[in-house]
Amino acid sequence: MSASETMTGSRSLNALLRVLSGIERLGNRLPHPFWLFIVLSALLALVSWGLSAAGVSAVNPASGKTVVAKNLLSADGVRMMVEGVVENYTAFPPLGTILVVMLGVAVAERSGLLAAVLRSGVSKVSPKWVTFALAFTGMVAHVASDAAYVVLIPLGALAFRAVGRSPILGIVVAFVSISAGYDASPLVTPVDAILSGLTTAAAHTVDPAYTVTPLANYFFSLASSLVLAATITLVTERVLARRVESIPVDPDAPDDDLGSLALSAEERRGLRAASIALVAFVIVIVAAVLPAGSPLRGKGGSIVQSPLLTSIAVFLALAFLAAGWAYGKAAGTVAGSRDIPGFMAHGLREMAPILVLFFAISQFLAYFKWTGIGEIIAIGGADLLKSAGVSGPVVFLGILLVVTLINLVVTSGSAQWALVGPVFVPMLMLLSIPPETTQALYRIADSCTNAITPMSPYFVMALGFLQRYRRTAGIGTLASMTIPLSLTLLVVWTVLFFVFWWLGIPLGPG
DSSP, X not given: OOHHHHXXXXXXXXXXXXXXXXXXXXXXXXXXXXXXXXXXXXXXXXXXXXXXXXXXXXXXXXXXXXXXXXXXXXXXXXXXXXXXXXXHHHTOHHHHHHHHHHXXXXXXXXXTHHHHHHHHHHTTOOTTTHHHHHHHHHHHGXXXXXXXXXXXXXXXXXXXXXXXXXXXXXXXXXXXXXXXXXXXXXXXXXXXXXXXXXXXXXXXXXXXXXXXXXXXXXXXXXHHHHHHHHHHHHHIIIIIHHHXXXXXXXXXXXXXXXXXXXXXXXXXXXXXXXXXXXXXXXXXHHHHHSSTTOTTSOGGGXXXXXXXXXXXXXXXXXXXXXXXXXXHHHHTSOOSTTHHHHHHHHHHHHTHHHHHHHHHHHHHHHXXXXXXXXXXXXXXXXXXXXXXXXXXXXXXXXXXXXXXXXXXXXXXXXXXXXXXXXXXXXXXXXXXXXXXXXXXXXXXXXXXXXXXXTTSHHHHHHHXXXXXXXXXXXXXXXXXXXXXXXXHHHHHXXXXXXXHHHHTOOSSOO
């Protein structure tokens, strides 16, 4: 490398560091998402007072009714806020869904099933396939929510070192697969339950009977997981593998126990038992649904609009429970039935931060809906887009850009969707674009930049793992490897979305 190239690279890195530092400073000035929604609620009260005094209104073309901005600071508004606190929280759509799902996921996680599945996904893989195997395992790992970061990032380093490659590259591949592809998975995940609940609440602004199930984007999510894993593999092998050559591992870096990737005999026995239990569970459900008069079918024998799909959270919880319990009994991590409630309780304790955040979000959304401001904005936005002759693809790209930029600072997916969903979902519904499509678009923008923002606590975690092998590594070191992957994934995932849109491929069952 020439001196001029070195100076150019140094200036580029310094510029990158300044941008990232600016994002970090901006993000650090924001309050915790809980307080952010409390502040937004206060601002909403002031705005509602002003709009109500000005007599702002709009006609909903879907119902023909006139929507008038209502004042939160009026007697009716104060009464609604006080009397609705409990109901706003308990009736919050994602709350019950995520709690039920997590009862089952907690058993699978605490029994050791999820960790064993992730390790089996990257063990005994040839050097030729290790990158794709790790990237796709990252997509599967989304079923473990944020626990995936803790388990898979160090395993990524082990997997790459086991086949004679740089553990630094393994860390980057694992981190990007989980973070930049966070809303894509071949399995139904807790994130699907949260997003569908929030989307349903937003859709009720236009159609109170509309329901978005956790399976609403399943086909798109499945295809995305395969395409993103392949994209990560291509960029890693063609670009990052060369980049890592200039970032050697420290000579005194820890010599990890490579055997920890291999599954023990008990774990293999547990996985076999879990597989049998899961297959048996599926067979029972299929057998229960087959009869035309099955109570698990909907009106007229429908499968799409049926308890099986509308209450999918229950069946997901039971599936995780059955597989986790079977694994634990076979592997020796579950002594008896008394352990199961303890595992469930631990899982709910892990959910405590989200439950606290949900309280603030649920109150804000209830206020937002009552004032009618969200509906007025959506109607006005839809009218503006119609009068300007803006087509669907242009609207999609605009939303992608806005949410992607917000995601650099507000890294909580549920908080961000609760903020923008009540505007985007009804606005696009008035343009004849279904909520499932808007939600799929959000999945892209909510994911790709997770791997490049220092505001994400998992960016810092990944950097910590990286520094185990390269002590001098900093934010710029990690960002220099995640930015090419994140931007490429953003482009490829957007193209995949438009392929689904233009060809009319269903995003999920229904």
